[in-house]
Amino acid sequence: MSGLWVVGLLVLLVLISVVTSTLITGISPQPSHLAARHFIIQQTQQLLGSQASRTLVDLGSGWGHLVVPLARRFPQHQVIGYELSFFPWLVSCLLKKLLGLDNLKLYRRNFLQADLSQADLLICYLVRPTMHKLAARLEHLDSRPRFLLSHFFSLPGYSPLHTWQLPDWHQSPFYLYCLDKQQPTESLNHV
Numbered sequence: 001m002s003g004l005w006v007v008g009l010l011v012l013l014v015l016i017s018v019v020t021s022t023l024i025t026g027i028s029p030q031p032s033h034l035a036a037r038h039f040i041i042q043q044t045q046q047l048l049g050s051q052a053s054r055t056l057v058d059l060g061s062g063w064g065h066l067v068v069p070l071a072r073r074f075p076q077h078q079v080i081g082y083e084l085s086f087f088p089w090l091v092s093c094l095l096k097k098l099l100g101l102d103n104l105k106l107y108r109r110n111f112l113q114a115d116l117s118q119a120d121l122l123i124c125y126l127v128r129p130t131m132h133k134l135a136a137r138l139e140h141l142d143s144r145p146r147f148l149l150s151h152f153f154s155l156p157g158y159s160p161l162h163t164w165q166l167p168d169w170h171q172s173p174f175y176l177y178c179l180d181k182q183q184p185t186e187s188l189n190h191v
Protein backbone atom coordinates (compact mmCIF):
# COMPACT_ATOMS: atom_id res chain seq x y z
CA MET A 1 0.00 0.00 0.00
CA SER A 2 2.76 2.47 0.95
CA GLY A 3 4.51 1.59 -2.33
CA LEU A 4 1.33 2.56 -4.21
CA TRP A 5 1.20 5.87 -2.33
CA VAL A 6 4.77 6.64 -3.35
CA VAL A 7 4.01 5.86 -7.04
CA GLY A 8 0.81 7.92 -6.84
CA LEU A 9 2.65 10.87 -5.30
CA LEU A 10 5.41 10.65 -7.91
CA VAL A 11 2.86 10.62 -10.77
CA LEU A 12 1.13 13.63 -9.21
CA LEU A 13 4.44 15.47 -8.86
CA VAL A 14 5.34 14.79 -12.51
CA LEU A 15 1.87 15.95 -13.62
CA ILE A 16 2.05 19.18 -11.61
CA SER A 17 5.55 19.88 -12.86
CA VAL A 18 4.67 19.23 -16.53
CA VAL A 19 1.45 21.27 -16.36
CA THR A 20 3.30 24.18 -14.69
CA SER A 21 6.05 24.24 -17.32
CA THR A 22 3.42 23.95 -20.08
CA LEU A 23 1.70 27.05 -18.69
CA ILE A 24 5.05 28.88 -18.59
CA THR A 25 6.31 27.92 -22.08
CA GLY A 26 2.92 27.71 -23.80
CA ILE A 27 3.60 24.19 -25.10
CA SER A 28 3.57 20.73 -23.57
CA PRO A 29 6.56 18.37 -23.93
CA GLN A 30 4.63 16.43 -26.58
CA PRO A 31 7.12 14.63 -28.85
CA SER A 32 7.21 15.11 -32.61
CA HIS A 33 5.37 12.17 -34.18
CA LEU A 34 7.29 9.40 -35.91
CA ALA A 35 6.86 10.65 -39.50
CA ALA A 36 8.02 14.13 -38.44
CA ARG A 37 11.10 12.66 -36.73
CA HIS A 38 11.97 10.65 -39.84
CA PHE A 39 11.56 13.75 -41.96
CA ILE A 40 13.83 15.82 -39.66
CA ILE A 41 16.52 13.14 -39.72
CA GLN A 42 16.30 12.93 -43.52
CA GLN A 43 16.60 16.74 -43.86
CA THR A 44 19.52 16.82 -41.42
CA GLN A 45 21.23 14.17 -43.55
CA GLN A 46 20.71 16.29 -46.68
CA LEU A 47 21.84 19.56 -45.06
CA LEU A 48 24.77 18.40 -42.93
CA GLY A 49 25.07 14.65 -43.19
CA SER A 50 28.27 14.49 -45.21
CA GLN A 51 29.98 17.31 -43.31
CA ALA A 52 32.36 16.88 -40.40
CA SER A 53 31.47 17.99 -36.89
CA ARG A 54 28.52 20.37 -37.08
CA THR A 55 26.26 21.60 -34.29
CA LEU A 56 22.55 20.70 -34.23
CA VAL A 57 20.31 22.31 -31.62
CA ASP A 58 16.81 21.20 -30.63
CA LEU A 59 15.02 24.25 -29.19
CA GLY A 60 12.87 22.55 -26.56
CA SER A 61 14.11 18.97 -26.53
CA GLY A 62 11.27 17.53 -24.39
CA TRP A 63 11.76 13.89 -23.34
CA GLY A 64 14.54 13.40 -25.92
CA HIS A 65 12.49 11.85 -28.71
CA LEU A 66 14.41 13.85 -31.30
CA VAL A 67 17.83 14.58 -29.78
CA VAL A 68 18.48 10.93 -28.93
CA PRO A 69 17.93 9.57 -32.48
CA LEU A 70 19.83 12.56 -33.91
CA ALA A 71 22.83 11.92 -31.65
CA ARG A 72 22.80 8.21 -32.56
CA ARG A 73 22.37 8.81 -36.29
CA PHE A 74 25.03 11.55 -36.51
CA PRO A 75 27.87 10.62 -34.12
CA GLN A 76 30.21 13.04 -35.97
CA HIS A 77 28.00 16.01 -34.99
CA GLN A 78 27.42 17.72 -31.67
CA VAL A 79 23.74 17.58 -30.71
CA ILE A 80 22.44 20.05 -28.12
CA GLY A 81 19.02 20.14 -26.47
CA TYR A 82 17.57 22.97 -24.39
CA GLU A 83 14.57 22.15 -22.24
CA LEU A 84 12.87 24.01 -19.38
CA SER A 85 10.53 21.28 -18.14
CA PHE A 86 12.29 19.37 -15.34
CA PHE A 87 11.03 15.77 -15.71
CA PRO A 88 11.28 15.59 -19.53
CA TRP A 89 14.81 17.00 -19.25
CA LEU A 90 15.65 14.45 -16.51
CA VAL A 91 14.36 11.53 -18.63
CA SER A 92 16.39 12.70 -21.64
CA CYS A 93 19.51 12.92 -19.42
CA LEU A 94 18.92 9.32 -18.23
CA LEU A 95 18.58 8.15 -21.86
CA LYS A 96 21.79 9.95 -22.79
CA LYS A 97 23.63 8.20 -19.91
CA LEU A 98 22.08 4.82 -20.64
CA LEU A 99 22.99 4.96 -24.34
CA GLY A 100 26.43 6.53 -23.72
CA LEU A 101 25.79 9.43 -26.11
CA ASP A 102 28.93 11.55 -25.68
CA ASN A 103 27.98 13.85 -28.57
CA LEU A 104 24.73 14.90 -26.84
CA LYS A 105 24.56 17.86 -24.43
CA LEU A 106 21.34 18.61 -22.58
CA TYR A 107 20.76 21.90 -20.79
CA ARG A 108 17.85 22.74 -18.53
CA ARG A 109 17.71 26.29 -19.81
CA ASN A 110 15.63 28.78 -21.70
CA PHE A 111 16.99 28.66 -25.26
CA LEU A 112 15.96 32.30 -25.73
CA GLN A 113 18.80 33.17 -23.34
CA ALA A 114 21.34 30.74 -24.81
CA ASP A 115 24.11 31.54 -27.27
CA LEU A 116 22.80 30.04 -30.51
CA SER A 117 25.29 31.77 -32.80
CA GLN A 118 27.52 28.71 -33.23
CA ALA A 119 24.70 26.38 -34.29
CA ASP A 120 24.64 25.07 -37.86
CA LEU A 121 21.07 23.78 -37.65
CA LEU A 122 18.29 24.81 -35.27
CA ILE A 123 15.28 22.51 -35.04
CA CYS A 124 12.05 23.45 -33.30
CA TYR A 125 8.48 22.42 -32.63
CA LEU A 126 7.03 25.38 -30.78
CA VAL A 127 4.04 27.73 -30.68
CA ARG A 128 3.53 31.02 -32.51
CA PRO A 129 4.32 33.41 -29.60
CA THR A 130 7.64 31.61 -29.01
CA MET A 131 8.42 31.81 -32.76
CA HIS A 132 8.02 35.60 -32.48
CA LYS A 133 10.40 35.68 -29.52
CA LEU A 134 12.86 33.44 -31.38
CA ALA A 135 12.77 35.74 -34.42
CA ALA A 136 13.47 38.76 -32.21
CA ARG A 137 16.34 36.89 -30.52
CA LEU A 138 17.88 35.90 -33.88
CA GLU A 139 17.73 39.49 -35.05
CA HIS A 140 20.08 40.50 -32.26
CA LEU A 141 22.73 37.82 -32.85
CA ASP A 142 25.99 38.98 -34.45
CA SER A 143 26.33 35.71 -36.30
CA ARG A 144 23.22 33.67 -37.05
CA PRO A 145 22.89 29.88 -37.19
CA ARG A 146 22.95 28.60 -40.77
CA PHE A 147 19.63 26.79 -40.94
CA LEU A 148 16.36 26.58 -39.02
CA LEU A 149 13.94 23.71 -39.56
CA SER A 150 10.62 24.47 -37.92
CA HIS A 151 7.86 21.96 -37.40
CA PHE A 152 4.40 23.49 -37.55
CA PHE A 153 4.97 27.27 -37.27
CA SER A 154 6.80 29.66 -39.56
CA LEU A 155 9.41 32.16 -38.38
CA PRO A 156 7.93 35.66 -38.53
CA GLY A 157 9.80 38.10 -40.75
CA TYR A 158 11.81 35.49 -42.69
CA SER A 159 11.13 33.79 -46.03
CA PRO A 160 11.50 30.03 -46.03
CA LEU A 161 13.85 28.36 -48.47
CA HIS A 162 11.45 25.40 -48.65
CA THR A 163 8.11 24.44 -47.15
CA TRP A 164 6.62 20.97 -46.97
CA GLN A 165 3.45 19.35 -45.78
CA LEU A 166 3.93 15.76 -44.72
CA PRO A 167 1.55 13.34 -46.45
CA ASP A 168 0.60 11.51 -43.24
CA TRP A 169 -2.65 12.13 -41.34
CA HIS A 170 -1.08 14.93 -39.22
CA GLN A 171 -0.34 16.88 -42.46
CA SER A 172 2.42 18.62 -40.51
CA PRO A 173 3.87 21.68 -42.17
CA PHE A 174 7.65 22.17 -42.10
CA TYR A 175 9.63 25.33 -42.89
CA LEU A 176 13.32 25.46 -43.73
CA TYR A 177 15.15 28.79 -43.41
CA CYS A 178 18.66 29.70 -44.45
CA LEU A 179 19.33 32.30 -41.75
CA ASP A 180 22.89 33.34 -42.46
CA LYS A 181 22.04 34.53 -45.97
CA GLN A 182 18.93 36.42 -45.00
CA GLN A 183 17.94 39.61 -43.24
CA PRO A 184 14.45 39.65 -41.75
CA THR A 185 12.01 40.91 -44.41
CA GLU A 186 10.12 43.07 -41.93
CA SER A 187 10.93 44.80 -38.67
CA LEU A 188 10.43 42.48 -35.72
CA ASN A 189 10.38 45.25 -33.16
CA HIS A 190 6.61 45.27 -32.92
CA VAL A 191 5.88 41.55 -32.85
Ligand SMILES: C[S@@+](CC[C@H](N)C(=O)[O-])C[C@H]1O[C@@H](n2cnc3c(N)ncnc32)[C@H](O)[C@@H]1O
Binds near residue numbers: 025064066
Ligand atom coordinates in the same frame (compact mmCIF):
# COMPACT_ATOMS: atom_id res chain seq x y z
C1 LIG B 1 6.35 20.13 -28.56
S1 LIG B 1 7.75 19.85 -27.53
C2 LIG B 1 8.95 19.28 -28.72
C3 LIG B 1 9.88 18.22 -28.17
C4 LIG B 1 10.97 17.75 -29.14
N1 LIG B 1 11.66 18.85 -29.74
C5 LIG B 1 10.38 16.89 -30.23
O1 LIG B 1 10.29 17.37 -31.36
O2 LIG B 1 10.02 15.74 -29.96
C6 LIG B 1 8.29 21.52 -27.21
C7 LIG B 1 9.20 21.64 -25.99
O3 LIG B 1 9.79 22.95 -25.97
C8 LIG B 1 9.99 23.31 -24.61
N2 LIG B 1 10.19 24.76 -24.58
C9 LIG B 1 9.30 25.71 -25.01
N3 LIG B 1 9.83 26.94 -24.85
C10 LIG B 1 11.09 26.76 -24.32
C11 LIG B 1 12.15 27.65 -23.97
N4 LIG B 1 12.02 28.98 -24.12
N5 LIG B 1 13.31 27.13 -23.50
C12 LIG B 1 13.46 25.77 -23.36
N6 LIG B 1 12.48 24.88 -23.68
C13 LIG B 1 11.31 25.37 -24.16
C14 LIG B 1 8.72 22.82 -23.93
O4 LIG B 1 8.93 22.65 -22.54
C15 LIG B 1 8.47 21.49 -24.66
O5 LIG B 1 9.03 20.41 -23.96
